[in-house]
Amino acid sequence: MSLTLYEKLVHQHVVAEIDAEHVLLYVDFHIMNEYTSPQAFAGLHAAGRSVRRPEAHLAVVDHVNPTRPIRSLHEIADAGGRLQIETLTQNCSRHGIQLFDLFDPRQGIEHVVVPENGFAWPGMVIACGDSHTTTYGAFGALAFGIGTSEIEHILATQTLVYKTLKPMLVEVDGVLPFGVTAKDIVMAFVADVGAAGASGYAVEFTGTTVSALSVEARMTLCNMAVEAGARAALIAPDRRVFDYLADRPHAPKPEDLEVAKAHWRSLQSDPDAQFARIVQLNAADIAPLVTWGTSPDQSVPITSAIPEPVSEADERALAYMGLSAGQNLTDIRIDRAFIGSCTNARIEDLRKAARILDGRRIADGVTAIVVPGSKQVRRAAEAEGLDQIFRQAGFEWRGSGCSMCLAMNDDVALDGERCASSTNRNFEGRQGRGARTHLMSPEMVAAAALIGKLSDVREIMEAAL
Amino acid sequence: MTPFTTVTGIAAPLPTPNIDTDVIMPKQFLKRIDREGLAIGAFHDLRFDATGVERPEFILNQHPYRAAKFLICGDNFGCGSSREYAVWGLLQIGIRAIIAPSIAGIFFGNCEKNGLLAITLPKSDVALLLSRAVGRDTCTMEINLKAEMIKADGLAMPFKINQNRKQLLLAGADHIQRTLDMSPQIQTYEKDQHRTRPWFWNRPSA
Numbered sequence A: 001m002s003l004t005l006y007e008k009l010v011h012q013h014v015v016a017e018i019d020a021e022h023v024l025l026y027v028d029f030h031i032m033n034e035y036t037s038p039q040a041f042a043g044l045h046a047a048g049r050s051v052r053r054p055e056a057h058l059a060v061v062d063h064v065n066p067t068r069p070i071r072s073l074h075e076i077a078d079a080g081g082r083l084q085i086e087t088l089t090q091n092c093s094r095h096g097i098q099l100f101d102l103f104d105p106r107q108g109i110e111h112v113v114v115p116e117n118g119f120a121w122p123g124m125v126i127a128c129g130d131s132h133t134t135t136y137g138a139f140g141a142l143a144f145g146i147g148t149s150e151i152e153h154i155l156a157t158q159t160l161v162y163k164t165l166k167p168m169l170v171e172v173d174g175v176l177p178f179g180v181t182a183k184d185i186v187m188a189f190v191a192d193v194g195a196a197g198a199s200g201y202a203v204e205f206t207g208t209t210v211s212a213l214s215v216e217a218r219m220t221l222c223n224m225a226v227e228a229g230a231r232a233a234l235i236a237p238d239r240r241v242f243d244y245l246a247d248r249p250h251a252p253k254p255e256d257l258e259v260a261k262a263h264w265r266s267l268q269s270d271p272d273a274q275f276a277r278i279v280q281l282n283a284a285d286i287a288p289l290v291t292w293g294t295s296p297d298q299s300v301p302i303t304s305a306i307p308e309p310v311s312e313a314d315e316r317a318l319a320y321m322g323l324s325a326g327q328n329l330t331d332i333r334i335d336r337a338f339i340g341s342c343t344n345a346r347i348e349d350l351r352k353a354a355r356i357l358d359g360r361r362i363a364d365g366v367t368a369i370v371v372p373g374s375k376q377v378r379r380a381a382e383a384e385g386l387d388q389i390f391r392q393a394g395f396e397w398r399g400s401g402c403s404m405c406l407a408m409n410d411d412v413a414l415d416g417e418r419c420a421s422s423t424n425r426n427f428e429g430r431q432g433r434g435a436r437t438h439l440m441s442p443e444m445v446a447a448a449a450l451i452g453k454l455s456d457v458r459e460i461m462e463a464a465l
Numbered sequence B: 001m002t003p004f005t006t007v008t009g010i011a012a013p014l015p016t017p018n019i020d021t022d023v024i025m026p027k028q029f030l031k032r033i034d035r036e037g038l039a040i041g042a043f044h045d046l047r048f049d050a051t052g053v054e055r056p057e058f059i060l061n062q063h064p065y066r067a068a069k070f071l072i073c074g075d076n077f078g079c080g081s082s083r084e085y086a087v088w089g090l091l092q093i094g095i096r097a098i099i100a101p102s103i104a105g106i107f108f109g110n111c112e113k114n115g116l117l118a119i120t121l122p123k124s125d126v127a128l129l130l131s132r133a134v135g136r137d138t139c140t141m142e143i144n145l146k147a148e149m150i151k152a153d154g155l156a157m158p159f160k161i162n163q164n165r166k167q168l169l170l171a172g173a174d175h176i177q178r179t180l181d182m183s184p185q186i187q188t189y190e191k192d193q194h195r196t197r198p199w200f201w202n203r204p205s206a
């Protein structure tokens, strides 16, 4: 029987069939953060249950921590966040679960930390109480976000009652135009199918454009597929993935590597596998995109004007964003620029943004911060001198965490402030009550910071040629 | 978990598509280690202005919708973050069921684990229910889970639900216990994986 990659991954993890829609799925690896896990542990303790396989979990502090330097938890002013961090620490030590706490040199955003340490392998099922877990699909792992009750379920049973999805193929072919990035590909996909367009589907990205992407760029692609409602995003693992994993501390041991790779090579959709839906995108048609609304599918090329609203939801979004139809995007002033998040705060992202900023100064009146995805990314960037480029351009160089991606720490945009952001969600209030978020690639954020308005990064790149 | 059998109550119309979990439960309510105290957070920024005063234009601040037990929603309700706080908050303001043309995946799963009935129906059916929900005299509905039937003013609308989910909701059952009862199968799977993919069981430790 011909199978898609998604179907192979599910089949390899079925513990039992439950009914026509559900299977009991084995979870190879599970990641936790401080804000969606405390109630799961509390539930486990209340029921007197234990953790089935403590070694199959990793916990990371990333969502609530400040990004300014601190030496002890006591310096965290926010009592609720501090309590969540302390609770995670206690729960991990009680159950023997590995924790990258705030002072660990490997700390960072979970979806940055997991791949860079080699925890995500092709063929795994990986779950995490965070919707952007789809990131690990870049490795050919079936990875998805779960709620707190499901965290408790995995802790107790190492399995999930899993509703199987329909496979969708997204083919992207051709050479990416100048100034266009993986972020633009995924934003184009989300705009094309809509915010619910991949709901109920597992998306597999394929095509020449995708194969040519670096593993980090593939993570950006899979990360944001969830904004189209996809509960899984996959890319068949190839040489680039195997090379990426080589020498990572938690990748398979050298003695296991050959047999593992033989399995990894089988993780491809069969040539005649059936997909429930096929979407084709032509790389040549993709331009640098910017969102104008409050849903990630409300985006247009930077060269366009704000579109006419076609629904009440569009009107509401424009009102929230303080924009009107017909306005040129490049006339829109910004107050803040944010480079960070599990979508776009890896070393390659920082390098690309730094290239735009090198030798320039951000516009007066713009507050700009860079929050590297992890401490390892931060150190790597410092070793290359990127921190100096950002600082000299007028960006603040911060510690790692989710920061203004969801503004659960003290990095918050104020009511009415407009932010150019390399993050993944432009929801109402996401970066602060009344804050207005425009999603774009990190290069485009850098360009907007320089000009003080939403800007076409290609003009800056061309001027530098 | 409270079982869901037959529930009668007010249905509030909330037809805007893509209502995300940041809107259902804003971040400032997520800084806790328990599931309590979330009623104030549910739809907070829609319910209250920046000074904490109720916004009269928001449907759940209006009579009789203040007492709503059901929400009739637009496409893709509950999209965004995985935060289960959103579901806990809805339950704490008395919501027992969500009806929408589509409901986001993680949120849907979270509903089911907490006894919040999530029903998807074709757009035309949801439109019919909405037409009843907007009328103050017609917004009372009855949802009978056992019979898989929604009754509203002049309407008897069947819905479909996975039978397993239905049993769990009717019983208010403990999902984890049900899986723990399958421990022998989990053990068999683990032994099997150990044999077929041994490198999964030989992970480098810290």
Ligand code: SF4
Residues within 6 Å of the ligand: A063, A109, A110, A111, A130, A132, A340, A341, A342, A343, A401, A402, A405, A406, A424
């Ligand atoms: S960076 Fe943003 S999207 Fe990613 S895990 Fe953190 S809060 Fe979630």
